Amino acid sequence: MANFHIAFDNDDLALGYYFEASKNDIVSYININCEGSTINEISSPRCNQAYIDLFIPQINNNNFLFIVYSHGKPNCLTANGNSFIDLDFNVHHFINSFFYSMSCHAGENLGFSLVDNKCHAFIGYNDIAWVLDGDYSNLCMDCDNYGIKKFISGSIISDAFEQMKNNFSTQIDFLEQKGEIIYAAYLRKNRDSLVLIGNKDLEFNLF
């Protein structure tokens, strides 16, 4: 029985809808494919450092999955305009976690710091991550959540990561065929800024 903790900044003015839809998408997937798992949804009001510092130490004796949909910077993830997971303050709480962040830049420094602090593995972007609006918002979300879904369905993390990148390529080609050259270009940018840090052989059954 896996323990999922999903932080999402649904109150964000520009992308709250997207962060929440991404969360809903993965929650549906978990409910269908991981019967018996627990899901802790951490919405905007609880996306703050106090909550993280109080709550995560209570659960980190066991392996857990932590998924984030929020804005990000190289050293921290932000919600409500403030950092709530920060390289300087609370990355050490994420011992025994698998950390999946779809935020900007988190793969630059934060991911490495998490793994240095005994997080099993990290997947995220090491540059600006882009969200496609309008008709292709769901396609973008599909790309974001593809890796975690493959991991949940049994692929070791490095295979899940490769499948995630291949799915990006498939969608890039689809967008190009549709004549959406800017979206295709930015999806390529997202794909090429994806990083996997930590234990490449990590398996879901550890959770």
Added chain:
Amino acid sequence: MNTSKVQIVIIDDNRKDTDPLIVSLKMHFKDADIILKKKSSDGLDYILENLNKKTIVLLDYDLGKGELNGTELFRKIREKTSLIYVIIITANNINNIPYDELIEYINNNAFAFVYRTISIAELKPIIEKAIHSLDAKVDSALEQWIYLHTDSEKVAPYLHSREGKTYTLNQILEEIRLQTNFGKEMEKDILLLAIDMLSRGKKKIDG
């Protein structure tokens, strides 16, 4: 709207529609629209109202007399777009043009400087080179692509960064025209997309 047709706009207060240059241009560039504007303000208005068209400007340096002079007009164009090629025509000896104006032309990508006495045989290859550059430039192609969208599509949010920035197509267009860092980065990303698709065998270069 045919966005791929080139227009050559001559801004010159000393020419008429029957001027040999105009007649020759019409003869040698049958696929282009040849437009004469005798007042610099009319020329500027026309250019700004037709930014969506592939435009080459033949600008009389010696314009003036109560109107914007050639350098002022060039500056006004560059405040709005760097995607129009401007060929400066002068009756002056180039040594008589103030040094700071020459620097301004060079630094803001004036396409060429020619003397008023230039023959059509000499001018034709310069214009052909400008047309080829317009066709081959990524920024021009992007501008044309954005212009194919409806007005409502152009003002709707199009692309979001997970750093918190949102761009509409009109904003993207402005960034490209003004060659901001974002605009230049976008051009690079389009090229990287093309390279990515070529390297994965998804696209072939036409022979």
